[in-house]
Amino acid sequence: MSERSRVAILISGRGSNMAALIYAARAADCAYEVVLVTGDRPDAPGLDLADAEGIPTARFPRPAAKDKSQFFEALTEALEAEQVDLIALAGFMRIIPADFVEGWRGRILNIHPSLLPKYKGVGTHEAVLGARETSTGASVHLVSNELDSGEVLGQVEVAVLPGDDPKTLAERVLIAEHQLYPRILSEYAARPFNSEWIEGQVDGLARQLPEVGRKTSHGSPGWSVGGEKGKLFAIIANHHHGEDAVGLLIKASGPDEMTGLIEAQPDVYYWPKYYGASGWLGVKLNRRDVDWGQVRDWLERSWRACAPPRLTKLMRAADEF
Known part of the structure; x- marks a missing residue:
């Protein structure tokens, strides 16, 4: 702790x-x-x-x-x-x-x-x-x-x-x-440092999004969109490979955005081992000052990046309405 x-x-x-x-x-x-x-x-x-x-x-x-x-x-x-x-x-x-x-x-x-x-x-x-x-x-x-x-x-x-x-x-x-x-x-x-409590907070936010299910990634808890065979859009990395973070891994737009965020806010963002090369950005959640509204926004953004077109089309229509 x-x-x-x-x-x-x-x-x-x-x-x-x-x-x-x-x-x-x-x-x-x-x-x-x-x-x-x-x-x-x-x-x-x-x-x-x-x-x-x-x-x-x-x-x-x-x-x-x-x-x-x-x-x-x-x-x-x-x-x-x-x-x-x-x-x-x-x-x-x-x-x-x-x-x-x-x-x-x-x-x-x-x-x-x-x-x-x-x-x-x-x-x-x-x-x-x-x-x-x-x-x-x-x-x-x-x-x-x-x-x-x-x-x-x-x-x-x-x-x-x-x-x-x-x-x-x-x-x-x-x-x-x-x-x-x-x-x-x-x-x-x-x-704020309890991984089970952190996972519960993320789970509550993730399940507010459409067609979300639980899925694992190499033993780590994750959330998928689009049914049992849907894509992972979020993963909890609990001190993964010796890292000091209980991190939420979400999809970023690419290396440039990831690098910019990590350099600007190293206490919040990090490049997760093995996952970073695949476009996953790490958000450190074992902190007292976590902005859970920002976590919710990242989850929705990552969900949109991974969701099938039929779901994002409906969400875009709802946004316009």
């Missing part, structure tokens, strides 16, 4: 989940490192703990009631200064503006003390007990502009015991949170 993801933790209070994330990051196999702890309360006790553990902190004035923009502008500057990859909310009790969420789309995680989509928002444990549930739990999810509604990345179940009250239930759920959050954050941080 490449270097670890740089994580910022946002808190508002004592930061018990923050502490769990910090200590988990000290394991050699953890896929993230904590590079900043901050929040909306400069006197939050969790900041003192982060200072004591040698984690950089930023203490901002509490956001003004009428205008919170200054706080989020200062927060953005701090995150960019630390070159943060992911944000982990850990008891951050502040509604996040839509433009901030959009700017960090897919890169903000939160933990919630219920088995989402059940019991969103506050008063979770009271709601669980009021509904006489026999179990509850915790969920780690991506943050979206709808409260507690982003993609759920992982959950853990916790039994509700006879005689539980909101305090006793919260204490037990918190133990589960401390186990769940570091594991899910590490798994999510490692996604």
